[in-house]
Amino acid sequence: MYEEIGAIIGRGFSIWRHNLSICVPFVLDVIAIGLLAMVLLVSIIGTVPEAFANIENVPPEDVIQAFEQKGVVIGVYIVLFFVLAVLVSSFFTAGATGMARSANATGFSTLGEMWAAGKKYCIRLFSASLLSVIIYAIGVLAVSALFVPFVSVESLSDITQSPEQVDPGLVALMIAWILAVCLILIVISLALAVLSPAIVVDSLSAISGIRASMRFFRENIFDVFLLWLVTLGVSMAFSIIGMFFESTGLEGLWSTAGGIFSVLVIAPLTTIWWTRLYMSRTGKDLHRYDRAYAV
Numbered sequence: 001m002y003e004e005i006g007a008i009i010g011r012g013f014s015i016w017r018h019n020l021s022i023c024v025p026f027v028l029d030v031i032a033i034g035l036l037a038m039v040l041l042v043s044i045i046g047t048v049p050e051a052f053a054n055i056e057n058v059p060p061e062d063v064i065q066a067f068e069q070k071g072v073v074i075g076v077y078i079v080l081f082f083v084l085a086v087l088v089s090s091f092f093t094a095g096a097t098g099m100a101r102s103a104n105a106t107g108f109s110t111l112g113e114m115w116a117a118g119k120k121y122c123i124r125l126f127s128a129s130l131l132s133v134i135i136y137a138i139g140v141l142a143v144s145a146l147f148v149p150f151v152s153v154e155s156l157s158d159i160t161q162s163p164e165q166v167d168p169g170l171v172a173l174m175i176a177w178i179l180a181v182c183l184i185l186i187v188i189s190l191a192l193a194v195l196s197p198a199i200v201v202d203s204l205s206a207i208s209g210i211r212a213s214m215r216f217f218r219e220n221i222f223d224v225f226l227l228w229l230v231t232l233g234v235s236m237a238f239s240i241i242g243m244f245f246e247s248t249g250l251e252g253l254w255s256t257a258g259g260i261f262s263v264l265v266i267a268p269l270t271t272i273w274w275t276r277l278y279m280s281r282t283g284k285d286l287h288r289y290d291r292a293y294a295v
Contacts, residue, residue, distance in 0.1 A: 121203075
């Protein structure tokens with residue numbers, strides 16, 4: 001069932017209002033990542049206790065030396081943390097997408113669908129996430145390679161030795177490189193915007209999901225870009241409002257409220273929107289929720 005972007009946003013909002021439990025996967029994700037971070041911190045402290053015992057009186061060079069001696073072990077802990085964090089997030093992202101799929105198709109969803117979709121698609125989404133990191137890295141390296149011929153070793157040494165005398169042309173080149181990197185990252189994020197819906201809705205493998213997401217982007221560039229702008233605007237709204245709280249002493253409170261709002265509202269709402277867009281453009285049946293939408 002094809003829907004215009006306005007209908008996807010409006011009906012998706014109504015779907016979210018009647019399925020507030022879709023925030024549960026994101027809440028559990030934050031809790032799980034927090035627990036993993038605590039385990040990582042405890043593991044690091046247990047590995048180099050001398051760096052944390054009576055830390056006020058320990059010279060900085062002794063702390064650095066302690067970390068260098070256990071660098072390999074700490075590195076393993078950090079890598080393991082990130083792998084487990086991505087795996088946990090993949091489970092709950094797949095679960096949230098499964099709930100969004102059901103809500104968009106039938107008008108309601110259950111936590112049982114979160115566990116079912118999480119277990120079924122976790123490894124696929126985890127593999128796709130790792131492949132996505134490689135894609136991002138290749139994109140950045142490819143863009144950077146275009147600028148390498150215009151940068152000399154002497155110009156780079158000038159930056160470190162006398163930054164106040166850096167060639168303006170080199171500064172302009174660095175700014176252009178930063179903008180080019182930002183652009184390629186945005187393009188890749190747009191191309192992979194419906195990766196999770198593609199895998200969960202159509203039960204695809206990691207590689208097939210990436211291909212489907214990229215193909216979807218090519219065929220629906222305007223719609224994907226427009227919904228991306230909407231989700232970006234919603235995400236930035238809290239930050240913009242927070243600017244009015246600067247120098248009032250409430251910045252920390254507003255920042256905490258923004259984080260809670262992101263987990264409870266923005267994440268589930270945008271998941272519903274992206275899933276509904278994918279389902280709409282791939283011919284899936286959608287629950288209209290017209291009466292709820294009209295309220």
